[in-house]
Amino acid sequence: MSPITSAELAARLGRWSAGRGPLYLLLAGRLRALIDDGELPPGTGLPTDRALAAGLATGRTTVVAAYDLLREEGRLLRRQGSGTWVAGSAPAAVPSAEPTGNPVFLHLLEQPDHVSQFACAGPLSAPPECRDAFRAALTRLDDGLGYFPAGHPRLRQAIAQRYASRGLSTEAGQILVTTGGQQALSLLTRALVAPGDEVAVQAPTYPGMLEVLREHAAVPLPVGDDFASAFARAPVFAYHIGVCHNPTGRTLPETSRREIAEAARAAGVPLVVDDVLAELDFGGPQPLLPGTISVGSLSKVVWGGLRVGWIRADPILIGRLARLKAVHDLGSAVIDQLAATYLLADLDALAAARVLQLRERHDHLCAELREHLPDWTFDPADGGQTLWVRLPRGDAGSFAQAALRHGVAVLPGNQLDASGGSTDRVRLPFVAPPAELTAAVSALADAWHGYAGGPAVTPLPAIAV
Known part of the structure; x- marks a missing residue:
């Protein structure tokens, strides 16, 4: 072995x-x-x-x-x-x-009280609107079995209307409701991938997607910004986060995103666009892309405990995915889906409030890092929930262990990069209240000052294939 x-x-x-x-x-x-x-x-x-x-x-x-x-x-x-x-x-x-060996899941499975969670990103509590939505949902419970493998009809229609209101005409038959965005990615991979197939992914990218590919024995094809070259390799699909990229917080210009979608269409490569964080762009809502497979969720705008996500795709693919989901769980929880229909009606206001909060916390984290860790470098985020921070020396994986001994869990960059790069990076979320961000940066600074590290490192470029 x-x-x-x-x-x-x-x-x-x-x-x-x-x-x-x-x-x-x-x-x-x-x-x-x-x-x-x-x-x-x-x-x-x-x-x-x-x-x-x-x-x-x-x-x-x-x-x-x-x-x-x-x-x-x-x-x-x-x-x-x-x-x-x-x-x-x-x-x-x-x-x-x-x-599973990925720290982002280990941190969810093992949560000692004395460790600050700087490895995971998402709302830390449910907003009052979430509780109100569940109270309203209780009055709308349906009779019958309550099994809806493709999703409750009311929620499928509400999601379709949400897409239509943002300029992308959508019918309910193009929507599959999933138990969060993570299940959406898992179902798509199961439907589209056979063991050994290549899937084009950004380097770096969302670590949960990399875990799904490993589970299905797929081969990640790491890409920089040149997706057109990757499409020449004929991957079975491409996974792309163009708005509020996880982990960098970067939003590509609309023209660049449309060029990637057009190149995928011309090459006959299905393009899965992860829009889970798209509502959190600091510059406001971004145009949606037609002709792609879109994955959405309420977990980042509302609350991670509300396990409601969805896929927008061609009705034929939606039907296939619904059959897979029926085998998996017979459908997501009805009470959650009904609550989600109420939340979708107020999603613009919820997203605006969330963006305002995140922007304030983003600015606070940036200021704390500049003051206490001035040799760490990063670009401010365009939105989302995380900063992509470069360490001036050493290895992010070993530093993450040093940080853990100072009571802070961080996600090292190599766990988000299928190319083997990003070894000098850590992902830092700005979802916590300012006081907690200050305490976390203080602990990181203590860990850094005691970290032996190695010589200054040269950043590894993303691999373009």
Whole structure:
């Protein structure tokens, strides 16, 4: 079995140092869990002591002690000159059905109270309008089974009207309601991709999309701004965030977005446009693109706990996706869908209030970074929820471990970049209140000042194919 790199293992270890107690015990505990859950199968070669220590920004003695402890337990085999590898699970181990090593999901699964969540982005609480919408929805519950695999008719119609009001004529039959935008991406990938197929993605991009591609054994085709060259490779589809890009916060000009859509159409490549953050552009609503597959959601404008998303596409594809969703869950929760119909009616006002709040917090985070971490560089965002920050030296993955030990969880750039680049970047959200942003930057500054790091790095360009 091929060995795992220190970067890959660091990603799977996630928040290993966030607990209390000696670091070697914390590291051994997390490695033990990965072995027992089947994420590190028998025969997996592990990084050398020095390589893993560098990747985790910790001392070599910590790694040596953790490895030795697991060797004594029979979970690892270690031989001088031959390396370290997994011996096997404990007898009572239960394999994990769906392992994931991406920190953005590990931070959701493991949330110690004393760690500030700077790895995830989204509204931190539901607005009053959300509660009002659920109260109203309770009065509109339908009789019958309540199964709507394609989505509740009222919500499908409301979403279609929303597109039409923004200049893109849409019928209810072009809408599939999903359990959040993440399920929308998963269903599309399942419908369009076979193992080994290439999918064109920006480098960097939304990490949840990369996880979906890994789950379906697809091959990410990393792209800079030159999507037209990528289309020559005939990927099965292309995934693009043109407005409020995650993670950079960049919005491409309308002409550039239309050129990408036209190039995709000419090449016969389906273009999946992620519009989940599009309502949060600081410059106001951006024109929608016809002839694309659009993914939307209420999670970023309203609240992540409202698991309502959707896909706008050709009715034939929508029918196929509805059949897949029926097998998956028979349809999203009716009460959530009915509440969403009320929220869509007020979405312009909700989005405007959210943008005003985010812009204030964006400016606050920018000011705090410039004052306390002046050697970190970034471009202000055009909208969305995150800044894409460059570290002047060192590796973002190892710094993320150092930050975790100071009580702040950040997402390192390599977890968002299929090209292998962005190793000098971290994604920082500006969704928290100003006081929490100030505290988080203070903790990051403390972590940075104590971080050994390496020499100054030269930024890696995005790969254009």
